[in-house]
Amino acid sequence: MTNGVGDLALFGGPPAFDRTRVVGRPRIGDRARFLDRLDKVLDSGWFTHNGPLVQEFERKVAETAGVGHCVLVTSATTALELMLDAAGVTGEVIMPSMTFIATAHSARVRGLQPVFCDIDPVTGCIDPDEVERLITPRTTAIAGVHLWGQPCAVDRLQKIADANGLFLYFDAAQALGSTFEDTPVGSFGSAEVFSFHATKVVNSFEGGAVVTNDGELAEKIRLRHKFGMNASGVVCREGTNAKMTEACAAMGLTSLEALEDSIRANIDRHADYRAALAGTPGIEVVEFNPAHHNNHQYLIIKVDHAENGLRRDTLLDLLRAENVFAQRYFSPCCHQLEPYRTENPVVLPRTEALAEQVIALPTGHAITTEDVTTISELITRAAVNGTELTRRREAVGVS
Numbered sequence: 001m002t003n004g005v006g007d008l009a010l011f012g013g014p015p016a017f018d019r020t021r022v023v024g025r026p027r028i029g030d031r032a033r034f035l036d037r038l039d040k041v042l043d044s045g046w047f048t049h050n051g052p053l054v055q056e057f058e059r060k061v062a063e064t065a066g067v068g069h070c071v072l073v074t075s076a077t078t079a080l081e082l083m084l085d086a087a088g089v090t091g092e093v094i095m096p097s098m099t100f101i102a103t104a105h106s107a108r109v110r111g112l113q114p115v116f117c118d119i120d121p122v123t124g125c126i127d128p129d130e131v132e133r134l135i136t137p138r139t140t141a142i143a144g145v146h147l148w149g150q151p152c153a154v155d156r157l158q159k160i161a162d163a164n165g166l167f168l169y170f171d172a173a174q175a176l177g178s179t180f181e182d183t184p185v186g187s188f189g190s191a192e193v194f195s196f197h198a199t200k201v202v203n204s205f206e207g208g209a210v211v212t213n214d215g216e217l218a219e220k221i222r223l224r225h226k227f228g229m230n231a232s233g234v235v236c237r238e239g240t241n242a243k244m245t246e247a248c249a250a251m252g253l254t255s256l257e258a259l260e261d262s263i264r265a266n267i268d269r270h271a272d273y274r275a276a277l278a279g280t281p282g283i284e285v286v287e288f289n290p291a292h293h294n295n296h297q298y299l300i301i302k303v304d305h306a307e308n309g310l311r312r313d314t315l316l317d318l319l320r321a322e323n324v325f326a327q328r329y330f331s332p333c334c335h336q337l338e339p340y341r342t343e344n345p346v347v348l349p350r351t352e353a354l355a356e357q358v359i360a361l362p363t364g365h366a367i368t369t370e371d372v373t374t375i376s377e378l379i380t381r382a383a384v385n386g387t388e389l390t391r392r393r394e395a396v397g398v399s
């Protein structure tokens with residue numbers, strides 16, 4: 001299987017898979033339970049406005065995260081925006097660039113200036129030493145991102161925030177079910193935000209949550225997510241409409257019930273990939289620090305062009321031609337995208353080096369061990385023939 005590349009789908013051969021294998025195939029959980037919940041919603045006519053399923057999902061997310069309060073909203077992006085508004089954050093927010101663009105945009109649309117910070121090259125998460133270096137009189141907040149489900153250095157970041165009087169929050173969009181040591185992600189900083197987007201380890205079609213132990217902050221967010229109305233329906237201030245629907249909560253609850261099983265499947269596929277790709281030149285399966293638990297929703301490999309001559313984007317194209325829809329999580333990263341790259345150009349060497357190398361592969365319940373074998377064989381073929389592939393691509397003007 002490792003000889004030659006001419007019969008690959010990229011060059012006109014038949015694809016390895018007849019059905020697409022994707023990153024983050026939605027996990028429904030028990031379909032019958034979901035449909036039963038949905039039926040009850042339809043019968044009750046209570047579709048939205050803090051219905052019983054939203055209330056139950058809020059309780060269960062708070063329990064999973066080990067916090068006192070959860071406010072469900074329509075997406076993690078909205079959750080970040082409402083949380084920043086409710087906390088009254090102004091000025092500059094120090095954050096990593098190695099994240100989804102929503103981390104930055106949610107601050108910018110609130111009138112804040114994201115200040116991009118370099119990363120710990122091992123984890124890819126924000127580097128606390130760099131955070132300290134970037135603090136100015138305009139800094140008011142630090143945003144950590146639990147990249148690929150790994151907790152960032154929550155303890156060191158809290159010390160820096162306390163020493164400098166800064167608001168600390170975490171974009172935990174990818175990290176439900178992960179822990180820092182034995183403490184669940186969700187309880188760190190002043191607030192954390194989860195995403196229940198369809199690709200996440202728990203999904204509610206679309207959805208997000210702010211979790212916090214600060215009851216006052218939770219109430220401020222709750223006001224803002226429903227037109228500024230309090231529990232009695234009196235409008236006390238301006239606000240938006242970011243309420244989660246009962247149909248979304250039905251999916252969220254059902255998907256949450258499958259969380260443990262989803263994580264188990266993710267861990268199993270991670271072991272399959274590790275075994276199948278061991279010894280493949282210039283390909284590293286990213287391992288996570290065993291001091292913490294990871295939800296393993298993200299199976300990340302690094303492609304070392306210097307070692308195998310293979311370009312990361314060539315491998316992506318090659319896999320997609322075979323119906324393996326791998327992703328660049330995250331490349332380009334935030335400071336390389338508009339409006340940030342024009343408004344405030346910065347160089348982040350460790351972020352840029354990592355972003356150039358990473359690929360997220362399909363994993364978990366959506367694929368089988370046999371699928372992993374096939375995908376890994378394709379990757380191995382690409383790595384062994386890296387220089388040849390680069391030459392062929394360059395010959396047709398693709399770099």
Ligand SMILES: Cc1ncc(COP(=O)(O)O)c(C=O)c1O
Nearest residue numbers: 075076077100102173195197208
């Ligand atoms: C790190 C990170 N932050 C924020 C988001 C945005 O989440 P949502 O799509 O729920 O707004 C995502 C989703 O992909 C993410 O991965």
